[in-house]
Amino acid sequence: MSGLSETERAGCTKILKLMSTGHLLSLSDTVTNKMIVVENVTEATETILSFTKSAEEFLKRKKVHRDLVFKYLAQEGVLMPTNSEKHQLVKRTLELWSSGKADESLPGQTDETRQRPTTGTVKAEVGFDPLVLGQQFCQWFFQLLNSHNPSLGQPPQDWGPQHFWPDVKLRLLAKVGSEQMEDFLGAELVSLRLLALTRDERLFLSPNLQPHGLRTLASPHGLVLVGVAGTIHRDDSCLGIFEQIFGLVSSPLEKNSWKIKFVNLKIRGQDALGGTEMVAPSLSYNSTELQLLCR
Numbered sequence: 001m002s003g004l005s006e007t008e009r010a011g012c013t014k015i016l017k018l019m020s021t022g023h024l025l026s027l028s029d030t031v032t033n034k035m036i037v038v039e040n041v042t043e044a045t046e047t048i049l050s051f052t053k054s055a056e057e058f059l060k061r062k063k064v065h066r067d068l069v070f071k072y073l074a075q076e077g078v079l080m081p082t083n084s085e086k087h088q089l090v091k092r093t094l095e096l097w098s099s100g101k102a103d104e105s106l107p108g109q110t111d112e113t114r115q116r117p118t119t120g121t122v123k124a125e126v127g128f129d130p131l132v133l134g135q136q137f138c139q140w141f142f143q144l145l146n147s148h149n150p151s152l153g154q155p156p157q158d159w160g161p162q163h164f165w166p167d168v169k170l171r172l173l174a175k176v177g178s179e180q181m182e183d184f185l186g187a188e189l190v191s192l193r194l195l196a197l198t199r200d201e202r203l204f205l206s207p208n209l210q211p212h213g214l215r216t217l218a219s220p221h222g223l224v225l226v227g228v229a230g231t232i233h234r235d236d237s238c239l240g241i242f243e244q245i246f247g248l249v250s251s252p253l254e255k256n257s258w259k260i261k262f263v264n265l266k267i268r269g270q271d272a273l274g275g276t277e278m279v280a281p282s283l284s285y286n287s288t289e290l291q292l293l294c295r
Helices: 006-017 021-032 041-050 055-059 066-075 086-099 130-146 187-199 287-293
Strands: 164-176 178-185 204-208 214-218 223-234 237-250 257-269
Touching: 006 041, 006 055, 006 066, 006 086, 021 041, 055 086, 066 086, 130 187, 130 204, 130 214, 130 223, 130 237, 164 187, 178 187, 187 204, 187 257, 223 257
Parallel strands: 164 257
Antiparallel strands: 164 178, 204 223, 214 223, 223 237, 237 257
16 A cells, blocks of 8 residues: 655664654554554554655655654755754755665664675865865765764764864863863864764754855965854754854875864854844855955
């Protein structure tokens, strides 16, 4: 009875895994008009998939909440603006499934069967463009870092000091209640501090890759600056916004490969925003301020 392809079925299963047991059982009653009684989560999942005529029908159901679709896309590495409406998320999910780029492995399969990054550093495409590099880098970096958030329930990807230069510097400025500033030096310490944001503090960083949220600048010496703004979430709550500046330097031993030379991260909680727009925040650094960081 199901009209789902293998890719769509795998995707729907992952979304169902994100549902509470109560909502899952209720959805099973809805799709079968209470004609079939299920006794557990596994039976409910199989029943829903069997009685679903199309992926679009499934995604548009009221019990498939917007936040579930948003979280699913994040798990798949598709970063959507935090103010996206459900119909936009549904459209993007259907595009992902039809493109064949979705991870078809089901929950419970081994990590070896899942798609993993093939390199320890971000790769630039042929025909260097700083803006393209910035977009590729942000997609790679935030997908990698967010994968360690246990709330997402996805296998952690290959995070570690190998993505940084040995003398990398991190400056973290947090305005959450009081203002605190931390400085870290060295690939191991910087890697661990950034990892703690998602793994230990369970934060989800959602970058705004629209033109007003992303800016890049290349210096004559080979340093590329990538500035990005975004929102910070924990579970279903939006906690504040962030601005992050990366300094990237190409690795001479690996063609078109870049590592992180420094990171400036500014975090502001809701109480420190004073009415600042939290939906798709803009980067406050201008080109002149970025140029000063190149020195």
